[in-house]
Amino acid sequence: MDTRPIGVFDSGMGGLTAVRQMIRLLPGEDIVYFGDTGRVPYGGRSAETIVRYARQDVAFLQSFDLKAIVIACGTVSTTAMDVLKRENAIPILGVVQPAANAAVKRTKTGKIGVIGTKATIRSGAYESAILALLPAAKLTTKACPLLVPLVEDGRVRRGDPVTERVVEEYLAPVKAQGVDTLVLGCTHYPLLRDVISDYMGSAVSLVDTGEEAARASAALLAEQGGLNDPARAGERRYYASDSAEDFAATASLYLGSDISNRVERVAIETY
Amino acid sequence: MDTRPIGVFDSGMGGLTAVRQMIRLLPGEDIVYFGDTGRVPYGGRSAETIVRYARQDVAFLQSFDLKAIVIACGTVSTTAMDVLKRENAIPILGVVQPAANAAVKRTKTGKIGVIGTKATIRSGAYESAILALLPAAKLTTKACPLLVPLVEDGRVRRGDPVTERVVEEYLAPVKAQGVDTLVLGCTHYPLLRDVISDYMGSAVSLVDTGEEAARASAALLAEQGGLNDPARAGERRYYASDSAEDFAATASLYLGSDISNRVERVAIETY
Numbered sequence: 033m034d035t036r037p038i039g040v041f042d043s044g045m046g047g048l049t050a051v052r053q054m055i056r057l058l059p060g061e062d063i064v065y066f067g068d069t070g071r072v073p074y075g076g077r078s079a080e081t082i083v084r085y086a087r088q089d090v091a092f093l094q095s096f097d098l099k100a101i102v103i104a105c106g107t108v109s110t111t112a113m114d115v116l117k118r119e120n121a122i123p124i125l126g127v128v129q130p131a132a133n134a135a136v137k138r139t140k141t142g143k144i145g146v147i148g149t150k151a152t153i154r155s156g157a158y159e160s161a162i163l164a165l166l167p168a169a170k171l172t173t174k175a176c177p178l179l180v181p182l183v184e185d186g187r188v189r190r191g192d193p194v195t196e197r198v199v200e201e202y203l204a205p206v207k208a209q210g211v212d213t214l215v216l217g218c219t220h221y222p223l224l225r226d227v228i229s230d231y232m233g234s235a236v237s238l239v240d241t242g243e244e245a246a247r248a249s250a251a252l253l254a255e256q257g258g259l260n261d262p263a264r265a266g267e268r269r270y271y272a273s274d275s276a277e278d279f280a281a282t283a284s285l286y287l288g289s290d291i292s293n294r295v296e297r298v299a300i301e302t303y
Numbered sequence: 304m305d306t307r308p309i310g311v312f313d314s315g316m317g318g319l320t321a322v323r324q325m326i327r328l329l330p331g332e333d334i335v336y337f338g339d340t341g342r343v344p345y346g347g348r349s350a351e352t353i354v355r356y357a358r359q360d361v362a363f364l365q366s367f368d369l370k371a372i373v374i375a376c377g378t379v380s381t382t383a384m385d386v387l388k389r390e391n392a393i394p395i396l397g398v399v400q401p402a403a404n405a406a407v408k409r410t411k412t413g414k415i416g417v418i419g420t421k422a423t424i425r426s427g428a429y430e431s432a433i434l435a436l437l438p439a440a441k442l443t444t445k446a447c448p449l450l451v452p453l454v455e456d457g458r459v460r461r462g463d464p465v466t467e468r469v470v471e472e473y474l475a476p477v478k479a480q481g482v483d484t485l486v487l488g489c490t491h492y493p494l495l496r497d498v499i500s501d502y503m504g505s506a507v508s509l510v511d512t513g514e515e516a517a518r519a520s521a522a523l524l525a526e527q528g529g530l531n532d533p534a535r536a537g538e539r540r541y542y543a544s545d546s547a548e549d550f551a552a553t554a555s556l557y558l559g560s561d562i563s564n565r566v567e568r569v570a571i572e573t574y
Binding site for chain 2: 177193
């Protein structure tokens with residue numbers, strides 16, 4: 033048994049979709065979450081800047097005594113994972129491998145779509161991971177730069193004409209390829225699940241990267257005997273680089289529960 | 304005559320619309336531009352974070368021997384201007400007062416619209432400045448959080464169905480009030496001039512905040528005898544907090560000219 037908390041971070045709020053799944057799957061675990069809301073979004077920035085920010089995010093989390101770190105961010109997982117693993121001894125999990133495993137397990141036709149931020153698609157990380165498992169896979173990828181701004185603006189509901197138009201535009205070429213599985217390669221995207229699913233049709237399986245990362249961290253901890261007592265009530269602490277009040281106010285949209293009074297601001301540029 | 308450069312900054316690329324006008328109006332002036340592309344956009348962040356970032360932006364510019372600083376950013380001008388003026392002895396110009404002057408001069412009916420980022424509209428700064436000049440003005444304001452992401456994604460052209468739909472949604476209530484003048488309260492928005500003008504109709508006068516700030520700085524320098532020799536060719540240097548290559552690649556969209564080899568990266572968080 034390992035009673036230390038798990039660290040989780042994201043460029044902003046999106047990683048909370050992974051935390052929500054971790055709370056469900058690992059109710060006894062303590063979680064320390066950092067959201068870089070003062071510098072979100074990462075997905076349009078250069079690889080160099082993403083790596084610099086990710087290093088600071090990890091350095092902040094390392095100020096706690098953690099048993100593992102989950103990168104609950106598609107952009108960081110695809111762009112900075114290797115550097116972070118090389119520079120840190122603590123086990124680090126990203127969203128890419130768990131999502132690739134799930135996609136390969138679910139596809140019947142081998143036709144798999146991947147959507148993500150510009151940096152994520154530029155990295156080619158999801159493709160490499162999927163092709164390593166299923167060399168015959170036929171992949172279609174699409175960068176979707178406006179989806180994070182739409183989610184951050186709370187425009188996630190069915191019937192929002194702008195969101196539906198943007199989703200249709202990005203997904204039309206993916207749908208045209210006849211994929212049977214679509215990797216939502218950014219942890220913001222599960223909030224758009226309804227709109228995406230309506231457009232792609234119910235026959236297309238959507239891979240929620242946050243959910244798969246949560247499942248993979250549960251499996252890893254179980255395997256290493258690193259779980260906490262599942263009967264206890266895990267504690268969660270949240271840190272953000274912009275206003276704690278703003279973070280708390282929006283977090284319920286992602287988490288499905290209220291976290292007022294449990295958020296603190298952190299000066300991430302000092303790490 | 305004052306041969307020192309003028310400093311200009313923005314959260315990202317938008318301020319280049321002001322630089323473009325400054326080059327036209329003040330061809331002999333040297334300009335040092337800083338775009339905080341590593342932390343753009345500012346408009347959705349808390350006032351506290353905007354002030355913190357703006358202080359660093361000014362501190363970086365103050366590392367040069369400048370004769371004036373132009374805040375070519377609606378969000379900073381509306382949210383941090385007072386703090387920056389209080390803390391710095393150098394003359395600092397924002398976009399609010401010049402835009403308010405222009406709007407009041409142009410309106411015939413007194414019905415004026417103001418659009419900007421969330422932080423800009425929340426601040427109420429344009430309204431205060433306009434009402435101080437024209438207490439009978441009837442103002443309609445509207446926060447347009449998706450316009451900066453659309454411009455940063457290069458989706459500025461007529462016929463872009465998403466951009467046209469978003470502009471229509473934001474401007475419908477402004478148009479319904481029958482405004483005859485619309486303040487484009489963010490220096491990114493002049494790139495959307497065609498789409499905005501098509502929707503509002505040619506009878507509505509659009510106030511370009513970057514252009515007005517450029518005009519105001521020309522007037523201020525002339526008044527103080529602070530102009531450089533207008534016959535010389537001014538030099539411009541550009542700094543960005545994300546990749547210099549990415550900045551140079553996009554800058555021509557805003558500036559109308561190529562600036563490769565004249566951009567350097569700066570570690571803004573160290574200021």
